[in-house]
């Protein structure tokens with residue numbers, strides 16, 4: 001018996017993979033049904049559904065990038081401390097000292113790429129009319145995912161705590177100040193005046209809620225860090241599970257009837 | 258940075274040398290493919306002579322620090338002619354042309370020529386230091402990628418749609434229909450995914466090694482950089498700030514974009530075009546989406562990223578970002594046009610000792626021309642459209658869905674309309690009520 005066969009016949013191997021190698025038709029079906037990761041997929045599908053020229057594989061690529069971001073992000077969390085004292089220096093160290101500093105490049109370029117691929121995915125879904133019945137709801141889930149992807153990228157942009165970071169976030173979050181009714185400089189904010197006291201000040205408006213302070217400061221760094229590393233990824237994971245589930249339940253990848 | 262310093266040419270030359278080599282290689286592979294697989298030696302020779310050899314000859318010049326560039330008269334003319342109006346007119350015009358002549362542009366030979374021309378223009382432009390400075394800013398590199406990717410995928414989708422439209426006209430049904438034979442996911446899909454993942458990992462690694470992530474000076478809340486830009490994917494919104502106040506550009510319009518996207522499946526009642534590429538079978542929704550995505554969203558991002566410099570002034574692609582460039586702003590509110598210039602009198606103003614209500618009514622009077630216009634736009638247009646060009650829509654969609662559609666379209670159109678009003682009559686606000694931060 002060759003070494004490979006010995007391994008494949010061992011009790012350990014068999015406890016993990018409950019069937020022979022997927023070389024014949026039967027086992028190629030069984031592998032899809034018994035493997036946790038593969039069971040996301042159906043056993044068989046229409047040829048057109050797996051054609052690269054049809055789906056561009058953009059949803060898959062986006063998901064893969066999300067996984068890359070998760071892995072590199074968790075590793076980066078070992079190095080990075082979200083405080084005014086350390087944030088910038090930790091990133092500096094990642095660039096100049098740390099041997100795995102390339103993690104930051106992977107994480108940053110992966111994030112940019114993910115924004116691009118999620119747009120392309122939406123573009124493909126639109127152009128193939130795949131949002132039409134019965135897939136309307138999955139399109140809505142997708143739009144929320146798109147929004148969350150942008151917010152993930154936006155909250156992460158602040159963390160290096162350099163000039164690029166705080167001013168981009170300042171420009172972005174200044175918009176919240178103009179929220180109608182709820183923003184300090186928003187239209188009709190006077191509506192929320194109770195007995196002559198203006199409820200909406202620069203320390204109680206929508207922007208303050210976003211930043212945790214009157215301007216982008218340490219409270220903001222903390223707030224964005226938690227959203228970026230925990231809050232939004234959890235929401236995205238849940239929605240992705242629903243998204244993939246619905247792709248299957250809505251009849252698999254769309255195609256002409 | 259008006260002249261070009263030699264150190265710059267040396268370093269960009271090295272990059273361009275490999276860039277041209279790569280393009281030459283790409284063309285050689287295409288020639289090989291045409292010769293061998295397609296049995297078209299004539300086309301293969303054309304590709305070699307037209308592209309592979311010329312690009313190959315460019316590369317030693319670039320490598321030796323003398324990359325060919327654009328003549329000064331060209332860059333100067335482009336800079337002098339460029340402004341937001343010209344940019345918008347040209348991009349919109351190009352998109353319209355691409356749409357109208359799509360059966361020409363989807364031809365593979367045409368697309369290949371366009372790709373090569375675009376790559377050449379990119380290479381030539383990179384020798385301009387001002388251009389290179391903006392394009393090679395690390396965070397801008399992805400947008401260059403986005404432009405090429407979008408170009409490619411738009412081409413691919415259009416090619417398939419044109420083919421399908423043609424087939425449908427001949428009664429064949431979309432090409433996707435012929436592919437409905439079932440295949441096993443293992444190995445067909447699982448292996449494709451595996452290869453995708455490996456290729457993508459390799460690509461990310463090369464990118465990460467080749468391009469360091471940006472890190473500027475430590476954050477300082479007193480030193481405001483000029484220009485201060487939001488992350489690139491929000492620059493379309495930041496560009497809207499030129500025409501609308503933050504409450505519109507930063508809050509209302511983005512919310513409506515998200516809401517509008519979510520509403521698409523519920524307002525598009527057209528049952529055709531589900532699960533295949535087509536344009537003719539769903540022309541209306543196709544055009545609305547493309548105007549929104551390509552012409553308003555992506556085009557504004559490119560404008561905001563590459564052509565907006567200090568003080569958010571417009572700069573030509575080869576122009577130095579001079580922070581002292583001054584552009585006269587003489588925008589005028591509609592109320593000013595109406596009362597002061599039209600009726601030759603002052604703006605209506607409440608007496609100083611008037612009570613709150615009187616003051617409020619005076620504000621309404623002052624802004625009444627704009628308020629009437631805006632009300633007409635949002636309240637009179639939907640029924641008007643419903644009885645004319647959208648009659649079929651109202652009948653098919655019912656009242657509520659029709660109103661959602663009409664209002665979303667009106668809000669979408671509000672942006673280009675405001676742009677045009679700004680460019681033609683220098684209109685600042687239709688309704689200007691700074692007292693309530695309500696400018697529209």
Ligand code: HEM
Pocket residue numbers: 055057058059060061062063066118121122125128130131135138139140141142143145146149240243247252253254255
């Ligand atoms: C984090 C972001 C997202 C991920 C990871 C993701 C992932 C996927 C994957 C893997 C598929 C299978 C087919 C394919 O690869 O094209 C898919 C299908 C789909 N996605 Fe997404 N998606 C995301 C965002 C979106 C967005 C923004 C939209 C639309 C606005 C959307 C709408 C849909 C729809 C309608 C389908 C079914 C398409 C069909 O059956 O042809 N998704 N998604």
